[in-house]
Amino acid sequence: MAITLVIVLLVIGSLLLHYFSVWWFTPLASNWSSIDFTVDITVWITGVVFVLVNLFLAFAIFRFRSRPGHKAHYEPENKKLEGWLVALTSVGIAAMLAPGLYVWAQFVQPPEHATEVEAFGQQWHWRFRLPGADGQLGKVDTALISEQNPLGIVPSDPAGTDDVIILSKELVLELDQPVKMLLRSADVLHNFTVPQFRVKMDLVPGMVSTLWFTPTQTGQFDVLCEELCGSGHFAMRSKVVVKAGSEYQQWLAQQQTFGQSQTVAEADIRLGQAQYQLCAACHGAAGEGNQQMHAPALAGQSRWYLRRQLLHYQQGIRGSAEGDQFGAQMAAMANTVADPAMLNHLLAYIASLPPATTKTTDGDVQRGQKLYRSCASCHGAAAGGSYAMNAPKLAGVDAWYLQRQLNYFKQRVRGSHPDDFYGAQMSLIAQSLQSEQDIADVVAYISSLQP
Incomplete structure (x- = not known):
């Protein structure tokens, strides 16, 4: 009797859980209502079968329970019953599979007038590419990926010159315009999901x-990677923003093409040195940093990372958060190199300075080495940084500055701005350092790695 009651309660509980569940589909924002329909068919068929089978099981257990004077009847097979079960099961399976096959046939045949857009996955971020005025995407080769050519576009292919390059986390698409996504990976298996x-x-x-x-709806939607692609998989996110025609065209006109990205003015180190005199007041004449001025070392840091941080200061992505008083000071200074040419000169001069050296700090280096293993996935085993991973160089960075930034990431002083995509990733990773001792130990290990 008890097992009968348990089965009935299981059925009732399952129905209530489904009815009152918060785990429903997100609101539909595309043409694929047929996918929802096929899922609904599957849920109804399997749900009805689940209820009927379990209620029959409960009935059979109760009806044919052991009682004095009753003897079980042994019937090894029943061809009539088996025939009905095979027929009903076949109909149920066909009812679930047929709509899915029909929708899949549509899913793999995009309209001829669909706009081709490339989504490029790389541990652990997304980049995008749209066709230019010629309506074609140029050829690509992952062997050509570099800081100057992050998507590996073949420079000799004229079709790629006007390709629109989206290196930010945000892709904008046009409302009611069919899109054919071309999905490409630079390293491991990823998954594109909206x-x-x-x-x-x-x-x-x-x-x-x-x-x-x-x-089919304007708004902002999440791009997720739903294939386990490494330790930073959970933070591999991006955004799709859908805009109406005029707004979309206005956004598209503001984007950089591949040809424009390859046109880089030659930097003048002498002009950069003159500009750096303003920075030297805090960061030191040789870019060695100054703790008393709360200014980290710049010498030896990757040029691409320094560029990104200065742009973030100029755009208010860094230095605008509550509690980041030193970042606010730096934001004002960053605006003195708002001119792109002057910024190139300054970065060229900083790159010419010999790398700074760091002092070892208090902390358990061996324990810090173990904690650093998750950091090494992006920043490298020797903390040399990786452009491909969007991870800056850590070796040679002042220990006091590393400690402060790790605490900032943990407290969401850094990484809280909606446009600070990589900062948000780092904020999530920093939560793994659960105590001040953890931070001290991992920083001690990083400090032992000289550039």
């Missing part, structure tokens, strides 16, 4: 996979 669009497809290294959809 829950509101009902699309999901793997990015397989060495090949280009595709999917298509038509955005």
Whole structure:
């Protein structure tokens, strides 16, 4: 009797959990309502079968329970019953599979007038590429990926010159315009998913996979990686913003093409040295840093990272958070090199300075080495940084500055701005350092790694 009651309560509980559940689909924002319909069919069929089978099981246990004077009847097979079960099961499976196959046939055949957009996955971030005026995307080769050419576009292919390069975390698409996504990976298996669009497809290294959809609602939607791609997988996120025609065209006109990105003015170190005299007041004449002025060492740091941080200061992404008083000071100074040419000169001069050396700090270096293992996935085993991972060099960075920034990341002083995508990733990673001792130990280990 008890097991009968448990089974009935299991059925009732399952129905209530489904009815009152918060785990529903996100609101649909694309043309794929047919995908929702196929899922609904599957849920209804499996749900009805689940209820009927379990209620029959409960009935059979109760009806044919052991009682004095009753003897079980042994019947090894029943061809009539088996026939009905095979027929009903076949109908149920066909009812679930047929709609899915029909929708899949549509899913793999994008409209001829669909706009091709490339999503490029790399541990652990997204980049995007749109066709230029010629309506074609140029050829690519992952062997060509570099700081100057992050998508590996073949420079000799004229079709790639006007390709629109989106290196930020935000992709803008046009409302009601079909989009064919070309999915490409630089390293490992990733997955492109936008829950509101009902699309999901793997990015397989060495090949280009595709999917298509038509955005039907304006707004901002999450791009997720739903394939375990390494220790930073959980932070591999981006955004899709859908805008109406005029707004979309205005945004598109402001984006940089591949050809424009390859045109870099030659930097003048002498002009950069003159500009650096303003920075030297805090960061030191040789870029060695000054703790008393709360200014970290600049010498030896990657040029691309310094550029990104100065731009973030200029754009208010850094230095605007509550509690970041030193960042606010730096934001004012960063605006003195708002001119791109002058910024190039300054970065060229800083790059010419010999790397700074750091002093070892108090902390358990051996324990810090163990804690650093998760950091090494991005920053490298020797803390040399990695452009491919968007991870700056840590070796040679002042210990006091590393400690302060790790605490800032933990407290969301850094990484809280909606446009600070990589800062948000680092803020999540920093939570793994649960105590001040953890921070002290990992910083002690990093300080032992000289550049």
